[in-house]
Amino acid sequence: MAVLVIAEHDNQVLKTSTLNTITAAQKINNEVHLIILGKDIQTLSDTSKSIHLISKVLKCDNEKLENFLPEILAPIIVKTALSYSHVIAPASTFGKNLLPRISALLDTTQVSDIIGIENENTFIRPIYAGNAISHVQTNQEINLLTIRPSSFEKCENSGGEATLEEIPFIDSEAKTHFVSKEVSKSDRPELGSARIVVSGGRGLENSDNFKLLYDLADKLNAAVGASRAAVDSGYIGNEYQVGQTGKMVAPELYIAVGISGAIQHLAGMKESKVIVAINKDLEAPIFNVADYGLSSDLFQAIPEIIKELDLLNQIDS
Amino acid sequence: MKLVYFIEIQMKVLVAVKRVVDYKVQIRVKSDNSGVETQNVKMSVNPPDENAIEEAVKLKEQGIATETIAISIGEDKCQDVLRTSMAMGIDRSILVKSQNSLEPLAVAKTLKKIIEKEKPDLVLMGKQAIDDDSNQTGQILSALLNWPQGCFISSLKIEDKKVLISREVDEGIEKLETSLPAVLTCDLRLNTPRFASLPNIMKAKKKPLEAIEIETLDIDIEPKIKTLKVIDPPTRKAGVMVKDVKELVQKLKNEAKVI
Structure with missing residues (x-):
């Protein structure tokens, strides 16, 4: 079965962490699909088709997905996740906020912050602030993983020819509302991926x-x-x-x-x-x-x- | 005579507290590589859980919360972190006794059982435990309960029934508005946890601490992940001290070739 990568993006471009996650996914299985959930993401989905190593882009476009509230994202991903062996997200605040909800809904234990992949069910992750390294094995029907972006190279953003598929939006009664986001603007490189x-x-x-x-x-x-x-x-x-x-x-x-x-x-x-x-x-x-x-x-x-x-x-x- | 009726509004806050190796301890990997040594090591309240305790106590002091409860899951010794919580001002505690260490999913299921019984309006906990660094339990619990989720919060304001939070995210600060009941996970910058004073430590010894055997909760706590081995991280080989800036820049350019 293929591996599903959850895209982290800002409705316009993919974050570098997504490209790191795709590289990690490739170490598990050659067939990697990318799921993008957001608002007005037609352009983003189209450009993502050309990512090297991706064979299918799944897109869910709805205004309620604009701010990536996990309460709304999770049920949609869960429905799609059922036909995959692994679902992977970056261990960024986006992935950390989202994937455990999917873990709850699928009744599956997630492996967090992976820095190495031995095979499709054996993973390496730091514990105790990296003062010990744990090798863990998970053999669940669907394996949920977050990977540490800085531990995996980013994949090529071109050369691919993925197909694009729309998936239906599932409305959840969200009691949480987005108010604002204070983003520091800087022309410097992104901290997580800077040389x-x-x-x-x-x-x-x-x-x-x-x-x-x-x-x-x-x-x-x-x-x-x-x-x-x-x-x-x-x-x-x-x-x-x-x-x-x-x-x-x-x-x-x-x-x-x-x-x-x-x-x-x-x-x-x-x-x-x-x-x-x-x-x-x-x-x-x-x-x-x-x-x-x-x-x-x-x-x-x-x-x-x-x-x-x-x-x-x-x-x- | 005018009669004034007070409608007492109850607002219960439950704080989940984990007992972990103290953050100042340099941990040791067990010689059989089965895990990290936790025997005869100083143990403490997981640091961001202290922020959760502090926030709960503050809510009570502000008259917003009417009762605060701490809960911990683990061996008998977890009583010490519950006593610490009560010394910081928590009203009473619950210890769910378990001999095995639980995965976040099992922890969340255990908390859910207790929440169904205690019916708190707000659940607070640290955003991650500094031992296994999973950063999952709050999010899982929120999904299991189908309650709003607020993770990595650095500010909290409760007005009427509205809950305003600031979340520390990779890009900066995100502000959300939600409602009770809710599950919130605390960042270290939420507040400054108080030290328990000696009189309060004495008082905490008399506060109620209820113990429950985990088996009585009838939940699946079987681990789904197997730890194959735990090893020391690779050590960096010792570097050199340079005498001045000139030497540093030369070495970075000609030896390390990174600039």
Whole structure:
């Protein structure tokens, strides 16, 4: 039986997490279908047909699906899920919010936040903030999985020729109403899929000082992240938090600035390829996971790095 | 003489609390790779569940909630997290005794049974447990009860019958309006949990704690997922300290080749 991937999108474009999820689905079965639920998603569904590796796009278009309330999405997906062996969603706040409802309605136990797939029913997932790795086996009629997007490459967005099928909308009496969404606008790359992430902690001392970090991020075309301490202190919004209860990232380069490195933070970034730690405190645990450590005052170091990068750019050009 | 009739509006809040290895403990994988060592390790209330307790107690203090109940599922020792909850201000507790560790689906089914009996108007719990990091129970429970679901909330306002919540989502903050009864899961930024004072810890010892055997609830708690092994994560090999920014940038460019 085929594998069903639940698309995460904003009614206009697919989120990168969807492309990561498709790659994970391919490791289970060659036949992967994509279900897209939203409002005015004709264009989105049409362009999704060309995703490499997808053989069918299922589309449910209704104005009530605009804000992706799980109470409305779940019954529609459940009906479709019955003809699949696996249903997979990204372990983003979208997937985390939605898939357990499907688990309840199908009376099936879900496996959360998978970072590796051994075979169609054996999966690898971190527990205890990544301080232990669990290998689990599930052999249920329908297997429900969320995967950690940063653990799987994104699949090609072109080259495919999927068919498109409309599925009926099922109306649920939703008692929950969408009010608003405050989305931070930024021209920087998405935190979850950026090649370079520059992250700040309590060492930055206030929100104004985060500007230093933004300057460095812009120089490197990097996304900005933060530790929980920085978010809790109000230096930066929650959407930037990296860690056990925030986002999981695994960029090629992670630069931790003024972050001490609590295990909860390390949980979110220690899969990064190269880690740089800049901290005054030589005892900071972040240095234990860093490939390159610099014990220095960040307020001096960051402007110097920016200067060095400018020099490099001059030489290159 | 004018008679004033008070119609007492009941508003019960149920808080689900999990007993987990304390967040400061560096955990150890068991030598037979069957799991993580939890014997002789400091155990505490799951941190985001503390936020749920705090919120329930605040609702009572504000006169919105009339009764607060904490519930935990597990071995006898889970009494300690229930006593902590009551020391923080929860009125009474229920322990559902189970020798086996339950999957989120079984936890939600257990909670549902208790909810059918207790009939709370609001169920609060942490958004995830920091041991298995599943982040499922609240969502499952909400679906089983067919109640509104509000996950990862960082603010809660109850006005008349309206419930206004802010949810922490990947893009920022989402605001929803819903109604009671509802299931809400709490983010760490919802509030700052209070410390239990010594007098309150003493008082909590006298608060009611009811124990129920899970077998009497007649639910399917059989695990559907088998743990094959639990292993240590791969360790990163030790890196180097660089002497200055110049060296750092050179190494990133020429050695790591990432910039």
